[in-house]
Amino acid sequence: MNWFVRTKEKIFSGVRKQIPDGIWQKCPKCGEVIYFKELDKNARVCTKCSYHFRIYSEDYLELLADNGLFAEFNIAISSEDPLKFRIPKRYTDSIQTAKRKTGLNEAVRTAELTIQSIPVVVAAMDFRFIGGSMGSAVGEKIARAADRALKRNIPLIIISASGGARMQEGVLSLMQMAKTSARLSLLAEKGLPYISVLTDPTTGGVSASYAMLGDINIAEPGALIGFAGQRVIKQTIGQDLPNGFQRSEFLLEKGLIDLICDRRQLKSTIYKFLQFNYA
Amino acid sequence: MAKIILDFEKKIYDLEARIGELKTSSELSGYSVDAEVESLSQKLNELIRETFSNLSRWQRVQLARHPDRPYTLDYIQRIITDWVELHGDRQFGDDKSIIGGIGLLDGMGVMIIGHQKGRNVKENMKRNYGMPHPEGYRKALRLMKMAEKLKKPVITIIDTPGAYPGIEAEERGQSEAIARNLLEMSRLRTPVINMVIGEGASGGALGIGIGDRLLMLENTWYSVISPEGCASILLRDASKAKEAAEAMRVTAQDMLELGVADRIIEEPLGGAHRHYDETALRVRQVLSEELKQLTRLSTEELLKRRYKKIAAIGVYSE
Numbered sequence: 029m030n031w032f033v034r035t036k037e038k039i040f041s042g043v044r045k046q047i048p049d050g051i052w053q054k055c056p057k058c059g060e061v062i063y064f065k066e067l068d069k070n071a072r073v074c075t076k077c078s079y080h081f082r083i084y085s086e087d088y089l090e091l092l093a094d095n096g097l098f099a100e101f102n103i104a105i106s107s108e109d110p111l112k113f114r115i116p117k118r119y120t121d122s123i124q125t126a127k128r129k130t131g132l133n134e135a136v137r138t139a140e141l142t143i144q145s146i147p148v149v150v151a152a153m154d155f156r157f158i159g160g161s162m163g164s165a166v167g168e169k170i171a172r173a174a175d176r177a178l179k180r181n182i183p184l185i186i187i188s189a190s191g192g193a194r195m196q197e198g199v200l201s202l203m204q205m206a207k208t209s210a211r212l213s214l215l216a217e218k219g220l221p222y223i224s225v226l227t228d229p230t231t232g233g234v235s236a237s238y239a240m241l242g243d244i245n246i247a248e249p250g251a252l253i254g255f256a257g258q259r260v261i262k263q264t265i266g267q268d269l270p271n272g273f274q275r276s277e278f279l280l281e282k283g284l285i286d287l288i289c290d291r292r293q294l295k296s297t298i299y300k301f302l303q304f305n306y307a
Numbered sequence: 308m309a310k311i312i313l314d315f316e317k318k319i320y321d322l323e324a325r326i327g328e329l330k331t332s333s334e335l336s337g338y339s340v341d342a343e344v345e346s347l348s349q350k351l352n353e354l355i356r357e358t359f360s361n362l363s364r365w366q367r368v369q370l371a372r373h374p375d376r377p378y379t380l381d382y383i384q385r386i387i388t389d390w391v392e393l394h395g396d397r398q399f400g401d402d403k404s405i406i407g408g409i410g411l412l413d414g415m416g417v418m419i420i421g422h423q424k425g426r427n428v429k430e431n432m433k434r435n436y437g438m439p440h441p442e443g444y445r446k447a448l449r450l451m452k453m454a455e456k457l458k459k460p461v462i463t464i465i466d467t468p469g470a471y472p473g474i475e476a477e478e479r480g481q482s483e484a485i486a487r488n489l490l491e492m493s494r495l496r497t498p499v500i501n502m503v504i505g506e507g508a509s510g511g512a513l514g515i516g517i518g519d520r521l522l523m524l525e526n527t528w529y530s531v532i533s534p535e536g537c538a539s540i541l542l543r544d545a546s547k548a549k550e551a552a553e554a555m556r557v558t559a560q561d562m563l564e565l566g567v568a569d570r571i572i573e574e575p576l577g578g579a580h581r582h583y584d585e586t587a588l589r590v591r592q593v594l595s596e597e598l599k600q601l602t603r604l605s606t607e608e609l610l611k612r613r614y615k616k617i618a619a620i621g622v623y624s625e
Contacts, residue, residue, distance in 0.1 A: 108622045110565070116542055163621075165621075168623050193531045198557065198561075199567050200621055205513060210490070233510055240480075241490055257472075261472045
């Protein structure tokens, strides 16, 4: 028999497991455990190491809008299944599941709002909806957001969060890259500013179209941004990728983005650009 | 060079070989086999017709990638006179997987830009298997801008397995280079014809693929991702590419039905890889015809139509 036998209960006997999900959140970077209200107050940026947790379309719109108020438009635009795509499951089922889970109709919200009283059109993509992928509906909503900016003669802001073009709509998804980029050329011709905000992740067909075409490209810290997926690159070149490859800091170093901006300063930074435009 | 034969072409080549043998033996023996050759030739034609009128999507993908298929330079040699290749993006280097240059098509000055694959390993080292780096797209844009300035139409020839996925390509801004081309091509103030002669893989193809008319050779494919890529992501198995090709609907006929392609250029029976000259002749006739129509339009009308065409693509509900 052992000399030392624990007779009392363990100090942490299963207590942690009883904490409901989401009340406390552990920072994947520094390990800090943060109370969710604290995190929300801090734009879901780690209070200790400034790691940026992912936030979603309505969060961004609230973050930018004066008093958190925004007027969404084209809410009803939604994906169809033109290819009758069913590998490995029906595309229509994927859409339904995404709608049910997120309460969204598509992977982007478009809205009008004011930033320190300056009216703008904002399109905020949403990674929760089929990985933020761009199909016909996303392309159309982005294009119409640009149209709205043109009509109102006000700046356009697109916040990207996307794995790329949506495979389930085949070439039609690819062509949304053309549709959205063509629309931006109209903004350019009219002298309207377009600000692109790149968040984690912005890859594939979205990075290879409007996300990289901002008059200024602003990235959140540590966001994955690139053309090809890391697995594909690794397979192609047969070697490991350097640390920090395709992260915001890497893109800044290579001259591909204008600046990296902490989410807590995103609104004030965008405001400075808007102010510059109208000053 | 040894002929590369796809599995569904095997019967055709076997029969051709038999006819060849018969002819040789008849020449040697002096014994006439005309009747037999005649009947076998008829059989051969029927076999080719039958094989090529029932091609599956996957078979067309295979044909589009056929190593004997004519590439961009094979067409240029046959349809362009006074060709001068122009090199470099003026910023970083000269990407040899996208070539560009000037020449005459039926006497009309044109700027030609196209992906270029290699025919063997050595050539493919140079051509990077037709997979461009950012400087390739930037060279293409430089040449398009020159054509715009000199008021010459642009013909882009698409044949790529994709833009190169590598470290340096990312460092130099693969995304930005492609994105910039999409924007600039959508408003280039000169006629632009895009023609797919083989593979149209994703952003790598689209990066030189925006214009007034999209022409596709009969046995080509175009999609948002390669069938292998799609199968590997959605089915966790790249060998199920055949299913992915069916699901994504990638052929020229599909592109026409989806409102993406404007016109299919029929290949001679048996495929472009068996008939370079005849295919090139058809390509020349179609390009010439299309260019004549486009150059008749005013620049404003041209851009209005191009913009409308791009804006109309997509299926959604509201």
